[in-house]
Structure formats: structure tokens, C-alpha cells
Amino acid sequence: MKTTGYLGLDVGSISTNLVVMNPQNEVLFETYSRVGGNPISSVQQALLNAQAALGEDIQIAGVCTTGSGRNLIGAVVGADVIKNEISTHARAAIHLHPDVQTIFEIGGQDSKVTLVRDGVVVDFAMNLVCAAGTGSFLDSQAIRLGITVPDLSAKAVLSTAPTSIAGRCTVFAESDMIHKQQTGHRQEDILMGLCHAMVRNFLSNVCAGKEIRAPIVLQGGVSANLGIRRAFSEILKIEPVIPKHHMVMGAYGAALIASKAGIKQTRFRGYELCVRTILTQSFGCTDCPNLCEVVEILDAGQLISRSGGRCRKWDGDMTPRQ
Amino acid sequence: MFGKLKKASNGKLLEPRTIGIPRALLYYLYPGLWETFLKELGMQVTVSAPGTRKTIEQAGLISESEHCLPVKLFDAHLAELAGLVELIFVPRILSTLPGHIACPKLGALPDCARAQCPGGITIITVDINENRTPLTESMAQLGRLLNADETVIHQATERALSALRRARAVPTAPRKPDALNFLVIGHPYNLHDSYLSGPILQKIESLGVNAELVSFADRTALPEPVKWDTCSIMHDRLQRLVPSEWDGVIHLSSFNCGCDSIVSTLYQEVLREKEIPCMTLVLDEHAGQAGVDTRLEAFVDSIKDQHEHAATCH
Numbered sequence: 247m248k249t250t251g252y253l254g255l256d257v258g259s260i261s262t263n264l265v266v267m268n269p270q271n272e273v274l275f276e277t278y279s280r281v282g283g284n285p286i287s288s289v290q291q292a293l294l295n296a297q298a299a300l301g302e303d304i305q306i307a308g309v310c311t312t313g314s315g316r317n318l319i320g321a322v323v324g325a326d327v328i329k330n331e332i333s334t335h336a337r338a339a340i341h342l343h344p345d346v347q348t349i350f351e352i353g354g355q356d357s358k359v360t361l362v363r364d365g366v367v368v369d370f371a372m373n374l375v376c377a378a379g380t381g382s383f384l385d386s387q388a389i390r391l392g393i394t395v396p397d398l399s400a401k402a403v404l405s406t407a408p409t410s411i412a413g414r415c416t417v418f419a420e421s422d423m424i425h426k427q428q429t430g431h432r433q434e435d436i437l438m439g440l441c442h443a444m445v446r447n448f449l450s451n452v453c454a455g456k457e458i459r460a461p462i463v464l465q466g467g468v469s470a471n472l473g474i475r476r477a478f479s480e481i482l483k484i485e486p487v488i489p490k491h492h493m494v495m496g497a498y499g500a501a502l503i504a505s506k507a508g509i510k511q512t513r514f515r516g517y518e519l520c521v522r523t524i525l526t527q528s529f530g531c532t533d534c535p536n537l538c539e540v541v542e543i544l545d546a547g548q549l550i551s552r553s554g555g556r557c558r559k560w561d562g563d564m565t566p567r568q
Numbered sequence: 569m570f571g572k573l574k575k576a577s578n579g580k581l582l583e584p585r586t587i588g589i590p591r592a593l594l595y596y597l598y599p600g601l602w603e604t605f606l607k608e609l610g611m612q613v614t615v616s617a618p619g620t621r622k623t624i625e626q627a628g629l630i631s632e633s634e635h636c637l638p639v640k641l642f643d644a645h646l647a648e649l650a651g652l653v654e655l656i657f658v659p660r661i662l663s664t665l666p667g668h669i670a671c672p673k674l675g676a677l678p679d680c681a682r683a684q685c686p687g688g689i690t691i692i693t694v695d696i697n698e699n700r701t702p703l704t705e706s707m708a709q710l711g712r713l714l715n716a717d718e719t720v721i722h723q724a725t726e727r728a729l730s731a732l733r734r735a736r737a738v739p740t741a742p743r744k745p746d747a748l749n750f751l752v753i754g755h756p757y758n759l760h761d762s763y764l765s766g767p768i769l770q771k772i773e774s775l776g777v778n779a780e781l782v783s784f785a786d787r788t789a790l791p792e793p794v795k796w797d798t799c800s801i802m803h804d805r806l807q808r809l810v811p812s813e814w815d816g817v818i819h820l821s822s823f824n825c826g827c828d829s830i831v832s833t834l835y836q837e838v839l840r841e842k843e844i845p846c847m848t849l850v851l852d853e854h855a856g857q858a859g860v861d862t863r864l865e866a867f868v869d870s871i872k873d874q875h876e877h878a879a880t881c882h
Contacts, residue, residue: 314858314862329865329869330861330862330865330866330869331862332862332863332865332866332869333865333866333869333870364877365877366870366873366874366877367866367869367870367873367874368845368870368874369845369870370866370870372859372862372863374850455833534620535620535621535622536620536621536763537621538621556763556766556767556857557766557767557770558767558770558774
């Protein structure tokens with residue numbers, strides 16, 4: 247007897263996250279992986295891993311994609327629902343912590359604050375053109391110090407006297423960091439200083455003007471970082487709640503949405519898509535001076551999707567091009 | 569019509585017939601007015617083409633990097649006209665509404681335009697200061713600068729004003745039933761520049777939302793508490809919104825706008841009191857559509873969820 251499963255896929259700028267959930271909202275399988283250069287192949291790999299782990303016992307009954315790659319991957323895998331990442335992250339947080347008031351979601355290049363009252367999203371904000379309050383800030387500083395991000399996490403919490411780093415901008419953070427090294431500060435104190443700087447940045451840029459109330463749920467890739475958790479609790483004097491599936495909350499929220507969407511017949515194109523060659527190609531539309539780039543997805547040579555362009559006239563248009 | 573020939577600053581006589589109008593900034597507040605007026609005076613009028621990706625790229629190349637996006641776009645539209653016409657009309661806009669002032673950048677435009685344009689092109693300007701001088705008087709001054717007869721000016725003014733009335737009286741589409749209703753606010757040059765606002769308005773519509781653009785035809789705004797003209801009209805409209813008729817407000821602001829940085833807080837205060845959700849989208853030349861789509865989708869989701877929650881509670 248096959249069990250029904252709901253598939254949530256969160257394809258962001260840095261990571262591809264996958265969750266398969268049963269109708270009782272229990273996670274059967276989750277995976278967090280770095281996108282690398284190609285979101286489609288990273289999704290194919292994640293699906294193969296899911297298939298290997300779950301075997302043939304799970305019948306996928308609904309698929310929801312989310313994250314900045316949600317439309318592309320939605321077309322590739324055959325999504326029943328395509329949902330923005332703010333809504334999916336909120337859905338998962340509210341499901342696991344119904345009393346949540348504030349959600350901090352810090353990903354690779356995006357960071358968001360979502361305000362929840364009585365279990366409903368009432369306001370949110372995203373970072374604008376600057377990535378200083380996101381995971382890529384920590385990534386780039388770790389690279390400069392020659393350590394990995396997990397090392398950064400483990401070392402930062404050992405700090406007994408965090409130093410103050412000017413974290414308004416990653417460029418200036420580097421010069422400040424070098425200065426602190428040269429004045430003899432210990433590495434763990436510098437690393438904890440970086441975590442403080444990132445959190446202060448997030449709170450002053452993204453959360454400006456937002457009423458931050460406890461309980462706070464902290465999720466997204468950066469929530470795994472112990473230094474960041476410590477920085478939030480030290481600065482806000484509130485201990486953030488780290489949810490059970492904190493690394494894959496977007497995918498979990500997507501799976502929850504798929505399960506509630508009343509899908510009769512899923513459009514999921516099956517695990518077989520993992521072994522086919524799926525390519526994208528683009529062309530410049532010359533119908534107006536905007537010269538937009540239109541992207542086509544080819545599955546084993548067959549056109550399965552076309553999208554892009556400011557006027558959106560190409561979206562879903564599958565007629566052969568001259 | 570050009571009975572007296574006009575002397576240029578270099579002393580040479582010239583008889584300009586071609587005049588350009590940049591399709592930028594407060595061109596969008598007076599739709600149809602200036603081109604009709606100048607055509608009626610017998611000029612050959614070229615309005616720069618609607619903005620495209622090229623316009624925004626050109627703006628990035630030629631304009632001062634500290635300017636707000638709409639002023640950068642003005643510079644690109646000006647550059648487009650520079651090779652096509654003898655004269656370019658750039659009004660010095662000081663106020664478009666009694667009791668109010670315009671954004672100070674608009675008062676500096678003719679001087680900036682003169683500094684930017686290559687030689688051989690004449691920037692022609694009149695003050696628009698509706699706080700002191702009726703618009704018709706500014707139009708008459710423009711006509712006289714171009715040596716037009718008073719009777720011609722009078723007739724051109726009448727026709728231009730009726731063109732303005734027609735352009736402003738675009739009826740709002742009837743509301744689709746069972747859809748959310750949004751008011752979209754923003755300076756006329758943010759709302760009506762189809763390159764900037766088009767994809768956003770299309771996206772709002774694709775989410776099944778009725779979107780109404782704020783109108784600047786209504787001229788009853790009070791000077792307090794907002795002294796800036798277009799901001800005051802929007803603030804006034806927000807104050808008169810009936811909460812039961814509106815599900816949300818979208819504010820299209822532009823990057824680096826000094827006025828908006830102050831008034832958007834006032835807008836939010838008014839809307840918070842009325843419990844109408846509000847979201848500000850900042851237009852800039854670097855932002856991709858993806859972030860805007862995500863925000864709009866999440867905004868609509870959150871409003872629908874709030875409605876559902878309210879319905880189950882009662």
C-alpha cells in the first residue's frame with residue numbers, strides 16, 4: 247500500500263531544499279543542498295536522493311515550489327502550486343509554532359522579517375539592494391579569514407569578549423576586521439563581532455519600523471549559525487526559537503500548502519525527469535526596444551516552458567518560434 | 569504667426585519651428601496640455617518616446633549618479649530630443665497647487681537642462697507657479713516667448729486645457745466583483761511611466777486585484793500637513809479613503825526620492841489608523857522584477873489570509 251506524499255521544493259539563490267511530507271504533516275525526508283551553478287541539476291539531484299531514501303512506497307500527490315527559482319523549477323517538475331517564499335516560510339513557522347509573533351528568515355542573499363498576529367501574516371519586509379544583513383556577508387568574511395562557515399559558527403560562540411566590527415558594509419567590515427586582528431583581538435572575538443554586526447544590520451535595515459514581539463522564530467540557512475543565534479539573543483534580549491526544520495522551512499511550508507490545496511490529480515512529472523537532460527536556452531525578443539530576454543526550458547529536446555519579458559506575452563506561449 | 573522673428577542669444581535671427589518635450593517628470597501631471605498648446609501655436613512638436621530599457625541604460629550613463637531615478641530618466645529623455653529639435657521646452661515648476669510647493673529639483677530643471685544640452689539647442693522655459701499664477705498665465709507667457717499672437721494664444725490655451733481635461737478624465741475600469749481593491753499611489757511620473765509601472769500594474773492585475781491609480785485631477789488638497797503638491801494630493805486622498813471599500817494601498821516610490829522618504833511615514837500613519845494594509849515598492853534601475861513579484865504575491869496572500877481569519881472569527 248502506497249503512502250501519499252507532498253513535495254515542497256524551495257529553490258533559492260544559494261540552496262535547494264526539498265521536503266517530502268505525509269498527510270499528517272510529518273516530514274518523511276528533508277534535504278538542504280547548495281545550488282552551485284545550476285538550479286535544475288541541483289533539483290534533479292535532490293529528487294534522486296528523495297527517491298533513494300523513500301523508495302517506491304511514497305506516491306507524490308501534490309507539489310509546490312517556492313523561492314526565487316519557483317517559476318523555473320515549477321515548470322521543470324510540474325508544480326501544482328507556485329508560491330512566494332514569504333508565504334511558505336510563514337506557513338511553516340505558524341504551523342510549528344502557532345503562537346509566533348515575529349519570523350526572521352535569513353537566507354543566502356535575502357533576509358526577511360514577517361510579523362504575525364493571531365496566526366496571520368500582517369506585515370513583512372525584505373532586504374533591498376544590499377546583502378549586508380544576509381548569509382553572503384558571513385560567507386565572504388569567512389573566506390577572507392580562511393575558515394569555513396561551520397567553523398565560524400563553532401568558534402564565534404567561544405568568544406568571551408566580542409569585539410565591535412563596523413558591519414554597515416562588507417567592504418568596510420574587512421578593513422575593520424584587519425584592524426582588529428592587528429590590534430591583537432582573538433579570532434573568536436572577531437567572529438562573534440561579525441555575527442553582532444550582521445544581526446545589527448538586519449535589525450536596522452530590514453526590521454526598521456517593525457514592531458518585534460516575542461516569540462521570535464529564526465529560520466533559513468543562517469539560523470544554523472550558533473554565533474548568529476547568540477547575537478540575536480544578546481541584542482534583542484529575547485531567545486529566538488529555532489524550529490525543528492529550520493534549514494528547510496520554505497520547502498516544508500510549500501509541502502504544507504500543497505497538502506491543503508485540494509489537488510485532485512498532481513501535475514508532478516515524476517522522478518524520471520531526474521535522469522533526462524533538461525536545458526534552458528534564451529533568446530532576445532526584438533518586438534520592442536526593451537529587448538527582453540525570454541527563457542525556454544527544453545526537456546529532452548521538447549519545449550516545456552517559455553517565460554520572461556516585461557510584457558509577459560511569452561509566458562506559457564508554446565507555439566514554435568520562426 | 570511668427571511675425572516678429574526671435575533673436576537668439578548669439579544675435580542671429582532664428583525661426584524655430586521644432587520643439588521637443590521630454591516625456592518625464594511632471595509631463596505626466598499635465599498630459600496632453602503642452603503638446604496641444606504648442607501645436608496650436610503652429611509648432612512642430614516632438615514628445616520623446618515612452619521609456620524603454622534603452623532609456624534607463626542611457627540615464628545611468630549620462631546622469632549624475634546621486635539623482636533620483638525620475639530625474640535621471642528626464643536627462644535621458646532630454647538627450648533623446650537633443651538631436652531632433654531646435655527648442656526644448658522645460659518648464660520651471662515651482663508649484664502645481666495653490667498653497668503648496670513642488671519638489672525643489674523641478675525648479676532647477678531648466679538650468680540643469682541648459683548645462684547638459686550641447687550648443688545649438690535652446691531650452692525654453694516659463695515658471696509654473698500655481699500657488700501665485702494661474703496655469704493659463706504661464707501658458708500665455710510661453711506663447712509670447714514664441715512670438716505668438718494673443719488671439720492664437722487664447723485659442724491654443726482653450727484647446728490645450730480641454731485636451732488636459734480629456735486626458736485626465738480617463739474613466740477607471742469597473743471593479744471586478746469578489747476581487748481585492750487596491751489604490752496605487754505614487755508621483756505621476758512613477759505611476760504613468762509605463763516602463764516603470766507597467767510590469768507592476770500587470771502583476772497586480774494578474775493576482776486578481778482591482779487596481780485604481782490615484783488621480784491628480786482633484787485639486788482640493790489642503791496645504792497642511794504636507795507642503796509638497798503631489799504628496800499632499802495623495803495624503804489627502806488617503807485621509808478620505810473609506811476602509812470598507814479598500815483592501816490595500818501600494819505606494820510606488822522611487823529610489824532616492826527626498827519627498828517620499830518623509831511622506832511615506834505619514835501615509836503609513838494614516839493607513840494604520842484606518843487599518844488598511846500598505847506596502848511601499850521602491851523603483852530603481854537595478855531592482856529586478858523578481859523581488860517585486862515576491863512582495864506583491866506575499867502582500868496579496870497576507871491580505872486574503874487576514875480576511876479569511878476575520879471571517880472565521882465572526
